[in-house]
Amino acid sequence: MKTVLKWLGIVLGFVVVIAGCLAAYINFRPDPTYDVALPAFTSVSTPESVHRGKILVLSLCAECHRDPVTKQLTGRLMQDLPEQFGTAYSRNITQHPTKGIGAWSDAEIAWLLRTGIHPKTKKYVPAWMVKLPHVSDQDMNAIISFLRSDDPLVVAADVQNRESDASLFAKFLMFVGAFKPYDYPTAAIAHPDTTNSVKYGEYLADNVFACFACHSKDFASNDDMTPTKSAGYYGGGNMMPDYNKVLVPTSNITPDKATGIGAWTEAQFVSTMKHGFRPDGSLLRYPMGRLAHVSDHELSCIYAYLKTIPSISNAVPKPPMPAMSANPSAGEKAYNSYGCVHCHGASGLGFADLQLADKKYSSDSVLTDVILHTTTYYPETAMPAWDGKIKPADLPEIVKHVRDLGKKSGR
Ligand code: HEC
Ligand code: HEC
Ligand code: HEC
Incomplete structure (x- = not known):
């Protein structure tokens, strides 16, 4: 028995040493480099x-x-x-x-x-x-x-x-090759027929916006070359970290009626994608952004394509809300529950910076207007329009909390 243990010890010791050497090798070796064969590509601007x-x-x-x-x-x-x-x-x-x-x-x-x-x-x-x-x-x-x-x-x-x-x-x-480059295409890639809504929708969803990459089961089992071969294609459940280190699973957007978006109408889909609020009024959480700039026609093509893919029954759990401070103010509670916290982070610094808003907008009525009509101030913003979404009684509390975040940051 003792000799067995001794040998086991020696073998294990060996494995540890080899693993250590490998780790050191991987860490300190120069990053791998690849050949670059530049294509003949000159843009034509119109x-x-x-x-x-x-x-x-x-x-x-x-x-x-x-x-x-x-x-x-x-x-x-x-x-x-x-x-x-x-x-x-x-x-x-x-x-x-x-x-x-x-x-x-x-x-x-x-x-x-x-x-x-x-x-x-x-x-x-x-x-x-x-x-x-x-x-x-x-x-x-x-x-x-x-x-x-x-x-x-x-x-x-x-x-x-x-x-x-x-x-x-x-x-x-x-x-180990989990991250590796793609080959440069060997032939020209033609633009799809934009009048064929299913085909054009597939192109937009899979090739341009890579919706499948987040919305299939896992990045590791995605097939980037042939997206339709990805495990759980559009069935959701892939975990995404947000700015508050909360894991947000992607939604099932197959046509399954019970667990996917099979019951959504085209108008509901287009409106959700454009404005960032679901048919039930809830906010699409970061990292799912609204596609404010994409045309209604293109969004309806994506809808048409998603209607044609195989249904997957997969009930994705609702993600938890980010934690609040020990004694949250009414403003912090509203900031959390409306979902400002998903993009702006608990500290006011996330995908967008909220810490300077206090100094920038000294008048409460202007700050309220920035929140309700953000596109007047930032025409291309990803922030959804809050006009009509926030209860009037909550607004002054939210404004107060935005000011608190600025003051706390000391900027
Ligand atoms: C998910 C985040 C992300 C998105 C989306 C993204 N990038 Fe990047 N990009 C990065 C990161 C991170 C780097 C730096 C990589 C590094 O440090 O090696 C980078 C590097 C680059 C570089 C190299 C610049 C340099 O000086 O070396 C270019 C060019 C670039 N991105 C263009 C784009 C374009 C164009 C798009 C949209 C089609 C895009 N990126 C979308 C994260 C992103
Ligand atoms: C960066 C990853 C990512 C990408 C890319 C992405 N999504 Fe999402 N999507 C998510 C996450 C995460 C959610 C869940 C958000 C939540 O819980 O509020 C979501 C939710 C949705 C929902 C809500 C569904 C429901 O039942 O509530 C729809 C619809 C949707 N995405 C469509 C799309 C489409 C179409 C595309 C491509 C144009 C796309 N998404 C690209 C991450 C992504
Ligand atoms: C989907 C992400 C998202 C959500 C949710 C969101 N915002 Fe924003 N917000 C942004 C982005 C992005 C900007 C930066 C404006 C720009 O450059 O596009 C911004 C800007 C702002 C500004 C202006 C900051 C400045 O310095 O001018 C205020 C104020 C603000 N948001 C408040 C809020 C409040 C309050 C909520 C919740 C009711 C909220 N936001 C929800 C993305 C979001």
Whole structure:
């Protein structure tokens, strides 16, 4: 018995040493690099392509790249990234020649967005950066036209990048190939027939907005090349961390009547996606954002497509609400229950910055107006319109709480 234990000890010791060496190797080896074979891609800018590009960039890139302080695509901390992945900052993608991507060629941008391989460092940009292997060449052209336009979101901003720091776990996932780049397409990708609502809806849902990626069972069992082969395709249950470190499961959006959205009408779907409130009046919680800029026609195409996919019976639990302080004020309670906390975080600093609102809007009536009619102040905002949603008695309490958050932050 003793010898068995002794040998077991030696073997285990060996395993530990090897695991340690492997971990050290993965941690300290240089990040893997990949070949870069730039395609022949030159964007052609027209007023239509810039307009379309703005819709795509607002819906696909702004959430991560728009700094809540500069209001431009100058990069920000990826605050809701699960801790096990390390720390990540998105980058300045305005036209600044050295700090932004002003000096990048169109082909370099297309290469990065399609493959995930950074054209300069030749490294893989992390999994949480959007990749668009299947968008049409026409939509790729639109995105690049917009990034090159004179829109205030992208004009050169002299803002220094902050460097990301991938954790050992993230490096391990790269090592075992869980995160890996896509091949650059070998043929042109035609724009789908926009009059075929089911086909166009499939393109928008799977290839442009990647709804399937969040709404299927798990990122690990998704099939990015053939989305329909993803486990639990659109059946929901994939857990998403929010700004308050609460895990929010994605909804089942298959046509299942009891557990999916089979009972929703087209008008209800379009309105939910546009305004961010479900038919029962409840708010869509972050990270599900409203698609305010996408046209009703396109949203109804997505609806038409979702109606055709196989139903999955999967009752997704309701996520818990974020914790409140020990003795919450009426304002904090309202801030929590209406769902301001999902986007603005318990401290006022989440997806959007609320800590400066107290100083910016010294009059209560103006601050109330900013909350109720946000688009007057921020025409492109992701914040839903609260007019008619908040009980008049709760408004002064919420305003007070917003002021408290600003004062507490000391900014
Ligand atoms: C989920 C968050 C997220 C989304 C969405 C996103 N990005 Fe990024 N992006 C990042 C992060 C994080 C990095 C930095 C990666 C790193 O540090 O290696 C990055 C890096 C980049 C870079 C490299 C810039 C440089 O200087 O190295 C470009 C270009 C870029 N993104 C463009 C886009 C465009 C265009 C879109 C929309 C089509 C987009 N990104 C959507 C998170 C995101
Ligand atoms: C970043 C991940 C993510 C992406 C991408 C995403 N969703 Fe969601 N979605 C969620 C989460 C999380 C919820 C649950 C929100 C909640 O509990 O309030 C949700 C909820 C929904 C709901 C509400 C369903 C119900 O029964 O309440 C609909 C409809 C929906 N999403 C449609 C879409 C469509 C269509 C797309 C693509 C255009 C999409 N989502 C893209 C994460 C995502
Ligand atoms: C879906 C996310 C979301 C929700 C929910 C949300 N907001 Fe916002 N809010 C934003 C974003 C994004 C901005 C930043 C404006 C911009 O640049 O688009 C913002 C801006 C604001 C501002 C202006 C800040 C400034 O500095 O000018 C106030 C005030 C505000 N929100 C209050 C609230 C209150 C109160 C609630 C709840 C009743 C709420 N928000 C719910 C996303 C959200």
